Amino acid sequence: EVFLPEEARAAAPVDFLQELPSYQSALRRRAGGTQERRAAPPGSVRLRAAEARRPEEERGELDALPARAYPLSIAEKRRLRDCQQAVIKSSSGRKQWKRISSKSLKKVLNKVKELSSYLELWRRDIHSIGGNYGTGIQSYFSFLRFLVLLNFIIFILMFSFVTLPSIIFKYEVFNSSFDKISPRNIEPNCTVYKPSGNKGLVYFYTYLKDLLSGTGFLEVTSLFYGYYTIDVAWLNIQAYNFPLAYLLSTFAYLALSFLWIIKRSAEGLKQNLVHDEDQFQSYCNKVFAGWDFCITDVNAAQLKHRSLQYELQTDLEEERLKQKIADRTIKEKLRIYSLRVFINIIVIAVLSGCFYSIYRATVFSQENSNVSIRHNMMTDSIRVVQYLPSIVITLANYVALQIFSFMITFEDYSPAFEIKVTIIRCVFVRLANIAVLLFSLLSKINCATDKCKACGYNYELYPCWESEVGREMYKLMIFDFIIILAVTLFVDFPRKLLVTHCACKPVQWCGLQEFGISDHVLEIVYGQTICWIGTFFSPLLPAIATIKYFVVFYIKKISLIHTCKPAARPIRASSSNFFFFVVLLIGLILAFIPLGISIAHIPSSKACGPFTSFNTSWAVVPDIILEFPKVLQNVLHGIASEAFAVPFFVVLCLLMFYFIALAGAHKRVVEQLREQLVMVRFDPLFCTPKV
Numbered sequence: 001e002v003f004l005p006e007e008a009r010a011a012a013p014v015d016f017l018q019e020l021p022s023y024q025s026a027l028r029r030r031a032g033g034t035q036e037r038r039a040a041p042p043g044s045v046r047l048r049a050a051e052a053r054r055p056e057e058e059r060g061e062l063d064a065l066p067a068r069a070y071p072l073s074i075a076e077k078r079r080l081r082d083c084q085q086a087v088i089k090s091s092s093g094r095k096q097w098k099r100i101s102s103k104s105l106k107k108v109l110n111k112v113k114e115l116s117s118y119l120e121l122w123r124r125d126i127h128s129i130g131g132n133y134g135t136g137i138q139s140y141f142s143f144l145r146f147l148v149l150l151n152f153i154i155f156i157l158m159f160s161f162v163t164l165p166s167i168i169f170k171y172e173v174f175n176s177s178f179d180k181i182s183p184r185n186i187e188p189n190c191t192v193y194k195p196s197g198n199k200g201l202v203y204f205y206t207y208l209k210d211l212l213s214g215t216g217f218l219e220v221t222s223l224f225y226g227y228y229t230i231d232v233a234w235l236n237i238q239a240y241n242f243p244l245a246y247l248l249s250t251f252a253y254l255a256l257s258f259l260w261i262i263k264r265s266a267e268g269l270k271q272n273l274v275h276d277e278d279q280f281q282s283y284c285n286k287v288f289a290g291w292d293f294c295i296t297d298v299n300a301a302q303l304k305h306r307s308l309q310y311e312l313q314t315d316l317e318e319e320r321l322k323q324k325i326a327d328r329t330i331k332e333k334l335r336i337y338s339l340r341v342f343i344n345i346i347v348i349a350v351l352s353g354c355f356y357s358i359y360r361a362t363v364f365s366q367e368n369s370n371v372s373i374r375h376n377m378m379t380d381s382i383r384v385v386q387y388l389p390s391i392v393i394t395l396a397n398y399v400a401l402q403i404f405s406f407m408i409t410f411e412d413y414s415p416a417f418e419i420k421v422t423i424i425r426c427v428f429v430r431l432a433n434i435a436v437l438l439f440s441l442l443s444k445i446n447c448a449t450d451k452c453k454a455c456g457y458n459y460e461l462y463p464c465w466e467s468e469v470g471r472e473m474y475k476l477m478i479f480d481f482i483i484i485l486a487v488t489l490f491v492d493f494p495r496k497l498l499v500t501h502c503a504c505k506p507v508q509w510c511g512l513q514e515f516g517i518s519d520h521v522l523e524i525v526y527g528q529t530i531c532w533i534g535t536f537f538s539p540l541l542p543a544i545a546t547i548k549y550f551v552v553f554y555i556k557k558i559s560l561i562h563t564c565k566p567a568a569r570p571i572r573a574s575s576s577n578f579f580f581f582v583v584l585l586i587g588l589i590l591a592f593i594p595l596g597i598s599i600a601h602i603p604s605s606k607a608c609g610p611f612t613s614f615n616t617s618w619a620v621v622p623d624i625i626l627e628f629p630k631v632l633q634n635v636l637h638g639i640a641s642e643a644f645a646v647p648f649f650v651v652l653c654l655l656m657f658y659f660i661a662l663a664g665a666h667k668r669v670v671e672q673l674r675e676q677l678v679m680v681r682f683d684p685l686f687c688t689p690k691v
Contacts, residue, residue, distance in 0.1 A: 121145055125557065131303025133515070133560065134310040140517050141553065143580045147528055148549045150260060154253045154535065155542035161249045162539045163222050165240060169233040186606050190455035193226065193463045193607030195219040212478055213387065214471040223474070225466035225537045226608035243610040243620045247599070250536050254592070257532065261585050268578030286311055321414045336412055343407050347425055350403055354396040354429055355436050361392040362440035389440075389472065390479045393433045397526070398483070400429040401519055420579050422518040427583055430526040431590050434476070434533065438594045441469060446602045456603030456615070464608035466537045469598070473534025473541065480527050481548045488555050492563040512565040520556060521580055524549065529587035536595055 067081040117123065122145055130138030167173075210216030214224070221227060233240040290308050328336075365388040404425045408418055445465045447458045462468050498507050531545040600618040604611035611617045625636060638644055 121148065122553065127303060129557070129560070131306045134314070135307065136314075136517060137515055137560065139577050139580065140520055141556070143521065143577070144524060144549060144553050144556070146264065147524055148546055148553070150257060151528075151531060151542045151546040151549065153256065154531075155540070155546055157253050157256070158249055158535060158539045158542060161245050162228065165233065165242065165245065166222065166228050166230055168235070169230060169240075169242075187454045190459050190606045191612070193605075195226065195464075195467075212475070214474040219467065219471075223538055223540045224470045225539075226464040226605075228539070228610050229608050229612065230610055241620075241624070243614065243617075244624055246610050247617060247620055249539075250595070250599075253535060253542075254532070254588070254595070257588055258585075261581050261588060265578060265581040265585065268581055283312075283315060286315075318414065340411050343411060346407065347404065350400055351425075351428055351432070354400055355432060358389065358392055358396060358433050358436045359440055362389045362437050363444075365389050387475065387479075389437055390475045393437065393476065394479055394483055396433055397426075397430050397522075401426050401522065405516065405519065419518045423522060423579070423583055426518065426522045427525065427586060430522055431529055431587055434526075434529060435590060435594070437472065437476075438469070438533070441472065442594070442597060442602060455606055457605070459607075462605075464605045465602075466598075466605055466609055470534055470537030470541075473530050474538055474544075476530050477527060477534070477541065477544060477548065480523070480530070481552070484523060484552060485555065488559050488563075492559050496563040513563065515560050515564040521583065524552070525583050525587050528584065529591055532588060532591035533594055536598070 067077040067084065070077065070080060072080065122141070126138055126141050126145065129141055206216065210218055218224070219226070228242070228246065230242040233242050286308060290311075291304065365385050368385050404422055408422050411418075411421070413421060445457050445462050445468075446452075452458050457465060492513065495510070496512065499510070499512050502508075527545065527548065531541055534541045598617070600616060603615055604617050606612050611620065614620055614623070625633060628636070
């Protein structure tokens with residue numbers, strides 16, 4: 001390590017950036033290290049001299065570090081360890097106990113962390129996938145594992161505060177009871193809800209139909225909103241506000257998902273920024289510091305070797321594409337940009353067609369199915385009409401994805417950017433399809449005609465409209481899983497068999513499929529958005545999503561190993577992880593909109609659910625606030641007023657500008673230090689040590 005001499009450092013230009021704490025601390029560390037290396041003789045004398053020059057507080061802090069943490073030779077580390085042990089023996093009993101306990105605690109924490117890594121879900125499978133197929137595909141399976149854990153935690157939350165209390169209260173376990181409060185100023189017919197449960201002799205195919213559509217015996221279970229018709233409950237003498245618990249659980253799982261996604265996005269952004277900062281530094285890290293010397297297993301060593309090889313191939317591919325883009329002529333650029341504009345016009349036309357077809361299918365399905373139910377005319381054609389929105393959405397998702405994946409090959413993007421463009425296009429299809437479906441449903445529920453005035457919503461078509469929305473989300477979830485399973489069994493495996501055993505030119509021209517990361521990411525983001533929206537209307541939907549993604553992991557793993565070929569162009573994980581979570585965050589933000597409208601705007605059902613005695617689901621919050629002390633009410637009303645919101649927004653803006661300016665200043669300091677390092681490497685004046 002080479003340091004600047006005192007004369008050069010004094011002659012260096014000093015501006016306000018060098019007064020920042022980060023620069024000054026780096027300068028002090030560098031100056032201290034320079035003096036130690038120049039003035040101290042080798043061996044134990046150098047160690048003792050360096051220890052003597054340190055301040056008492058700094059020496060105490062550094063002595064707590066083990067000898068292996070210092071950049072010294074083995075002999076010097078041994079002498080340092082002997083010095084540390086001598087200091088420990090000469091110290092007081094309290095300091096010795098404190099040091100020993102701190103060291104023991106660190107060992108225990110390291111052991112716990114090591115054992116917890118073995119309990120990590122699919123740890124070995126994901127490492128094996130990363131070694132054999134690259135970190136880009138590995139990032140997809142890590143993303144899938146994240147969604148399994150997220151849905152499981154959401155299920156635990158909803159089950160603990162909603163489903164389990166309702167079961168306890170309804171079956172009067174632990175001396176509990178519940179009560180229903182009849183709505184005031186509401187027509188009596190608005191409070192009648194008779195689920196169409198199966199009665200009498202039931203055939204097996206009826207159970208199968210109910211399992212796929214969420215009707216029949218499932219309609220009267222705790223799967224849907226209509227089961228939770230509880231207003232006030234008591235456990236012994238303790239009251240349990242069930243409507244408030246239901247609403248707060250909804251806010252809790254949305255907040256948990258938002259914060260967790262933001263945290264994972266920040267981690268992916270750091271990796272992305274570190275990689276994009278300096279390509280040469282990334283290459284040197286892989287070549288000189290990429291190997292893990294703790295690996296002792298042969299299989300693990302082979303996986304690590306293949307992973308490093310794949311990373312280097314990705315670097316070379318990216319450099320080749322950058323060189324290709326830099327060598328383009330004006331004519332080639334004009335041709336590519338014109339082609340991209342034309343393809344984007346086709347994309348907009350496909351999106352418009354998908355939205356319109358889903359809107360028409362939803363309106364047609366709701367009108368015909370509800371009329372047939374009122375007249376008891378349930379034929380096979382009517383049952384198909386009930387599933388029409390789910391079928392049209394599934395077909396639109398599949399067809400649009402195939403069109404976009406085919407057209408993206410003509411636009412000549414890099415592999416990472418190609419995935420991002422395809423995901424952005426397809427996310428509008430899949431997530432906007434859900435939005436169109438919900439818009440169609442909610443517009444029929446919250447109608448403005450005379451027949452809706454008596455109950456506040458369209459009671460004739462939807463006596464318990466929350467359960468109806470929950471059934472639609474349930475059907476989308478089930479159909480999405482069926483499509484994933486069917487494509488793997490009836491498309492991927494037959495294609496593999498044909499390519500392997502058939503020598504026909506058309507079959508060989510098609511070849512084996514590549515593992516399309518964008519397609520598979522969209523599948524799980526689409527399913528997760530359905531889960532977020534549907535959990536309010538179907539509290540046990542996260543349990544179904546957890547089981548679904550758990551099975552999907554093994555389906556995708558088997559498909560990857562047995563039916564897919566290696567990607568022609570490698571993809572980097574650092575460029576994928578961050579974008580995956582950004583797309584997932586878009587799905588979560590989309591889920592906020594229909595949930596916010598349903599909770600705060602549309603009148604709640606008066607015949608089912610925990611909010612029958614409230615005008616809307618949100619009305620339970622002001623009702624609870626009115627029970628607070630007067631002072632606390634005034635504080636909450638003040639926080640919710642414009643007089644508090646405007647100054648709070650201004651302060652947030654000032655803080656944001658301050659941190660942006662501080663980050664820019666630190667970035668310029670880093671650039672100055674890099675320039676000085678370049679001068680150290682090439683200027684002989686900086687390489688001459690001061691003796």
